[in-house]
Amino acid sequence: MMAPRSTDELLHLVRQQGAIARGNGRAYGDSAVSATNTIHMKHFNHMVSFDQETGQLIAEAGVLLADVIEAFLPLGWFPFVTPGTKFVTLGGMIAADVHGKNHHKDGSFGAYVDWIDVVTSDGSVERCSKTENTELFEWTLGGMGLTGVILRAAIRLRPVTSAWIEQTTLVADNVSHAMELFEQSMDATYSVAWIDCLQKGQHLGRSLVMLGEHADAGSVPTRFRKTPLQGPAKRRRNFPINMPNWALNGPTVRVFNACYYWNGKRKPKRQVVDWDSYFFPLDAIQGWNKVYGRRGFAQFQCVLPLSHAKDGLNELLDAIANAGSGSFLAVLKRFGPQAGKFSFPMEGYTLALDFPVNAKTLALMNDLDRITLQYNGRFYLAKDSRMPRDVFLQSEPRAEDYIKYRQSKGAPTAFSSAQSERLGL
Amino acid sequence: MSKGTVLVLGAKSDIAMAVAHRFAKDGYDIQLAARQADDLEASCTDMELRFRVKVTQHDFDALDVSSHAGFVDALPILPSVVVCAVGYMGEQAENERDVEAAAQVIRSNFEGPASILAELANRFEQRGSGILVGISSVAGDRGRATNYVYGSAKAGFTAFLSGLRNRLAKKGVHVVTVLPGFVATKMTEGMDLPAKLTAQPEEVADKIFNAVQKRRNVIYAKPIWWMIMMIIRNIPEGVFKKLKI
Ligand SMILES: Cc1cc2nc3c(=O)[nH]c(=O)nc-3n(C[C@H](O)[C@H](O)[C@H](O)COP(=O)(O)OP(=O)(O)OC[C@H]3O[C@@H](n4cnc5c(N)ncnc54)[C@H](O)[C@@H]3O)c2cc1C
Ligand SMILES: NC(=O)c1ccc[n+]([C@@H]2O[C@H](COP(=O)([O-])OP(=O)(O)OC[C@H]3O[C@@H](n4cnc5c(N)ncnc54)[C@H](OP(=O)(O)O)[C@@H]3O)[C@@H](O)[C@H]2O)c1
Numbered sequence: 160m161m162a163p164r165s166t167d168e169l170l171h172l173v174r175q176q177g178a179i180a181r182g183n184g185r186a187y188g189d190s191a192v193s194a195t196n197t198i199h200m201k202h203f204n205h206m207v208s209f210d211q212e213t214g215q216l217i218a219e220a221g222v223l224l225a226d227v228i229e230a231f232l233p234l235g236w237f238p239f240v241t242p243g244t245k246f247v248t249l250g251g252m253i254a255a256d257v258h259g260k261n262h263h264k265d266g267s268f269g270a271y272v273d274w275i276d277v278v279t280s281d282g283s284v285e286r287c288s289k290t291e292n293t294e295l296f297e298w299t300l301g302g303m304g305l306t307g308v309i310l311r312a313a314i315r316l317r318p319v320t321s322a323w324i325e326q327t328t329l330v331a332d333n334v335s336h337a338m339e340l341f342e343q344s345m346d347a348t349y350s351v352a353w354i355d356c357l358q359k360g361q362h363l364g365r366s367l368v369m370l371g372e373h374a375d376a377g378s379v380p381t382r383f384r385k386t387p388l389q390g391p392a393k394r395r396r397n398f399p400i401n402m403p404n405w406a407l408n409g410p411t412v413r414v415f416n417a418c419y420y421w422n423g424k425r426k427p428k429r430q431v432v433d434w435d436s437y438f439f440p441l442d443a444i445q446g447w448n449k450v451y452g453r454r455g456f457a458q459f460q461c462v463l464p465l466s467h468a469k470d471g472l473n474e475l476l477d478a479i480a481n482a483g484s485g486s487f488l489a490v491l492k493r494f495g496p497q498a499g500k501f502s503f504p505m506e507g508y509t510l511a512l513d514f515p516v517n518a519k520t521l522a523l524m525n526d527l528d529r530i531t532l533q534y535n536g537r538f539y540l541a542k543d544s545r546m547p548r549d550v551f552l553q554s555e556p557r558a559e560d561y562i563k564y565r566q567s568k569g570a571p572t573a574f575s576s577a578q579s580e581r582l583g584l
Numbered sequence: 585m586s587k588g589t590v591l592v593l594g595a596k597s598d599i600a601m602a603v604a605h606r607f608a609k610d611g612y613d614i615q616l617a618a619r620q621a622d623d624l625e626a627s628c629t630d631m632e633l634r635f636r637v638k639v640t641q642h643d644f645d646a647l648d649v650s651s652h653a654g655f656v657d658a659l660p661i662l663p664s665v666v667v668c669a670v671g672y673m674g675e676q677a678e679n680e681r682d683v684e685a686a687a688q689v690i691r692s693n694f695e696g697p698a699s700i701l702a703e704l705a706n707r708f709e710q711r712g713s714g715i716l717v718g719i720s721s722v723a724g725d726r727g728r729a730t731n732y733v734y735g736s737a738k739a740g741f742t743a744f745l746s747g748l749r750n751r752l753a754k755k756g757v758h759v760v761t762v763l764p765g766f767v768a769t770k771m772t773e774g775m776d777l778p779a780k781l782t783a784q785p786e787e788v789a790d791k792i793f794n795a796v797q798k799r800r801n802v803i804y805a806k807p808i809w810w811m812i813m814m815i816i817r818n819i820p821e822g823v824f825k826k827l828k829i
Contacts, residue, residue: 164770205630230634 182251188544189577220250256301280573301502334364471534588664617644646696693737
């Protein structure tokens with residue numbers, strides 16, 4: 160892996176072909192890995208300017224979301240869209256066109272990108288935006304690094320008056336109920352559901368639906384009211400050891416999930432939560448993936464179109480519950496419409512799951528693939544490490560146009576990842 | 585409000601940059617000094633945006649010792665803390681053959697850093713306060729066939745820092761000696777370093793920051809290097825001279 164320190168060094172590497180940019184490596188699979196030419200963007204981590212009037216930040220692609228928040232939240236600005244971890248780069252967020260808990264209302268990260276500078280296959284730096292060089296712009300959002308290397312970008316932040324979120328927790332008896340709650344909460348800025356994956360029958364998809372709004376300065380807990388734009392200091396919880404794989408069979412996970420459920424249920428329905436705990440609960444648990452043991456874990460995330468969502472989700476959750484192999488985390492979100500050419504979201508529901516990797520769960524994931532296809536859904540490439548090519552191509556009628564676009568730009572030889580090779584992109 | 589000002593010498597080094605970030609994060613203003621300081625423009629802007637402190641850049645050549653007094657005079661303010669990261673490893677094989685090359689290594693690691701710290705030490709002494717941090721190396725703890733030119737220059741620098749600390753101990757001025765083992769930086773890029781023994785620049789920066797707050801004398805980064813070097817120092821010369829380490 161190479162980590163260029165200047166634009167010249169970067170251009171030189173791109174000319175070697177077979178290149179793929181790597182941000183902070185938080186995509187679960189092989190999207191940021193190339194057999195011969197992985198370009199680590201860690202030295203492109205300078206912030207260039209910030210406009211306090213408009214909230215526009217210009218920064219290099221390797222800047223971390225965590226650093227953006229640290230720098231600008233104290234001034235009253237917060238990113239419009241945040242994924243479930245803050246340890247991602249701007250480049251990675253643009254390349255995956257990431258979504259947050261507010262997609263139904265605010266869309267994906269790309270909606271707040273004013274322009275991007277991209278190193279393309281001919282080794283030049285091209286600026287693109289909604290109005291300039293639009294094809295490159297649209298394919299780069301969600302294009303998984305396959306249009307070129309993002310060098311820098313201008314993004315917009317949202318004004319906030321506090322570092323806190325007012326959270327309302329609702330309990331849903333099953334997945335249909337959860338969907339009703341989502342539909343009734345389309346005005347909520349943030350919404351997300353945590354599902355207890357082990358329930359069956361009429362409790363299939365029992366979940367906690369959590370809504371959130373940015374709190375104004377007056378609602379901040381009294382202790383912190385003097386400095387409303389500052390969260391409390393964090394203590395990290397540690398999972399210091401790798402739990403053995405046998406600890407992950409059904410019963411353990413069942414308890415894990417039930418605890419989560421009841422623990423959440425007992426808390427007051429309305430709470431004010433600091434931004435870090437609210438948006439990035441997993442970041443507080445260093446090495447949290449260790450609870451799955453050394454064999455690691457895989458993710459599955461699909462989206463189903465609104466019209467098929469209820470049937471599809473029931474079938475997916477049924478397959479998961481019957482497999483009895485439990486998922487520590489199952490997250491459901493409502494997506495709004497999506498404009499991008501190759502971005503993952505579409506109007507409907509997205510289900511994200513974590514599995515310990517073993518033969519049983521791999522088989523289960525093939526079942527989930529099949530069900531997703533049956534309901535006209537598609538898959539999130541940032542979470543994929545295993546999808547067979549035919550499943551991908553069947554799920555993505557848009558792939559054909561993307562491949563054509565790449566070919567017209569000489570991109571297939573210039574940029575490729577292990578994932579693009581596997582999927583035939 | 586600024587907590588003080590930190591002058592970072594050899595600011596283009598990854599360790600130096602991490603140190604600058606660490607202090608800026610805590611509210612210190614920063615002076616970045618390096619050869620061709622113009623290249624540091626982007627880093628200055630970046631740090632001002634991230635940490636809302638004042639960051640300035642200054643041309644500085646450690647080998648141009650006659651310029652050092654003038655360099656300090658021209659600083660917008662006499663800093664409260666100085667961290668010197670200037671260093672140059674060179675190629676041992678070349679250093680064995682080429683006296684000029686060896687002299688360059690010796691001067692870059694010893695003469696230059698000692699000269700600028702001496703200048704600053706005198707001004708700190710006059711003021712009655714200040715902290716000087718010198719980044720030397722474990723390579724200076726014992727000369728080895730594979731890098732003794734660099735190592736001996738670092739040994740000289742380590743001894744210089746120790747003497748300076750001794751001299752200024754009662755004058756309100758403190759000296760910190762930093763002895764890194766392997767650090768993943770530009771200097772070691774492409775080398776095959778053992779991961780467990782290799783520190784990240786941010787780790788070294790944290791150590792330096794804490795050492796300044798606590799006025800520590802000598803620190804190893806990582807601490808395991810203290811152990812390793814104690815063993816290496818204690819191998820009898822008769823045995824040591826036959827070893828390949
Ligand atoms: C705990 C956790 C929770 C997550 N939650 C969410 C979520 O809620 N919503 C969501 O959308 N995603 C989520 N993700 C996925 C994550 O946001 C994406 O994978 C994101 O792309 C990772 O960014 P990165 O900087 O680590 O990029 P990497 O993982 O390094 O790369 C990801 C992709 O971006 C490309 N890329 C990176 N930098 C550049 C660049 N400079 N130029 C061109 N291409 C580039 C790579 O080629 C690759 O295709 C989550 C991930 C984790 C680990
Ligand atoms: N990396 C390690 O494993 C390791 C281990 C032990 C100790 N150290 C020490 O740690 C310090 C920082 O090193 P690093 O690893 O970050 O490597 P580095 O990037 O090579 O840093 C050394 C810096 O010293 C500067 N420099 C050299 N000669 C100079 C001169 N005459 N005037 C001004 N600046 C000069 C260089 O500036 P230019 O950019 O202009 O060349 C460079 O930025 C060094 O003292 C090094 O010896 C490093």
